[in-house]
Amino acid sequence: MSATALSIPLWADLLAVTIGSLQGALFASQFRERRVDLLGVAIIGTATGLGGGILRDVLLGDVPRALQTNWYLLVALFASLLGMLLQRLFNRLAGFITVLDALTIGLFGAIGSTKALSMGLPEVPAIFVGVISAVGGSVLRDLLMNLTIAMMHVGSLYAVAAGAGTAVLVACVTFGAPTLTAAIAGTTTTFLIRLLAVRFGWTLPEQRALSRLPRWRRPR
Numbered sequence: 001m002s003a004t005a006l007s008i009p010l011w012a013d014l015l016a017v018t019i020g021s022l023q024g025a026l027f028a029s030q031f032r033e034r035r036v037d038l039l040g041v042a043i044i045g046t047a048t049g050l051g052g053g054i055l056r057d058v059l060l061g062d063v064p065r066a067l068q069t070n071w072y073l074l075v076a077l078f079a080s081l082l083g084m085l086l087q088r089l090f091n092r093l094a095g096f097i098t099v100l101d102a103l104t105i106g107l108f109g110a111i112g113s114t115k116a117l118s119m120g121l122p123e124v125p126a127i128f129v130g131v132i133s134a135v136g137g138s139v140l141r142d143l144l145m146n147l148t149i150a151m152m153h154v155g156s157l158y159a160v161a162a163g164a165g166t167a168v169l170v171a172c173v174t175f176g177a178p179t180l181t182a183a184i185a186g187t188t189t190t191f192l193i194r195l196l197a198v199r200f201g202w203t204l205p206e207q208r209a210l211s212r213l214p215r216w217r218r219p220r
Helices: 010-029 038-059 071-085 087-092 094-118 123-144 158-174 179-200
Strands: none
Touching: 010 038, 010 071, 010 087, 010 094, 010 123, 038 071, 038 094, 038 123, 071 087, 094 123, 094 158, 094 179, 123 158, 158 179
């Protein structure tokens, strides 16, 4: 099995970074009681937009793409400041931003998985790299905000959607599908699961307290 790393135009990659940075800045701006200043919002937004791609490249032992050109950092910084200044406007576009976010998750996951496969990683690690690429930005955002990582809570299947999409992509490549076709199938899967989860409130089962288990099943 072999795969060619998915290559997308610079403008499309920067669009994904822009959306991620906007969301990071909007998220940080909601916590007014923490009095996050201009620099703080810029750092959180930039980390959200670039975090997944940087973590992906670090895992693969490659120089982060975001550090190979000036555009990534400049676009992420501008989008972060724009998100803070126009918070009220963007909050009215929450539905549209959610759609773009779902597309971004799928795209980052597809890029991460195909890059991992092209470097010779097995299928399961390739899926893992794709998921990290898709959700890494939100994890860094929560760490910087000193919050419990959102994807660890009952929510709208953020990481599950990314995992399902990257698994579909890897399966398609394994069975001989062209990389672009596999990427489209994987991105579409992530996109649909994420939107349906938001729309219908799908979640994974919540863990139960040990006290609710039958006495004979409690750990000793």
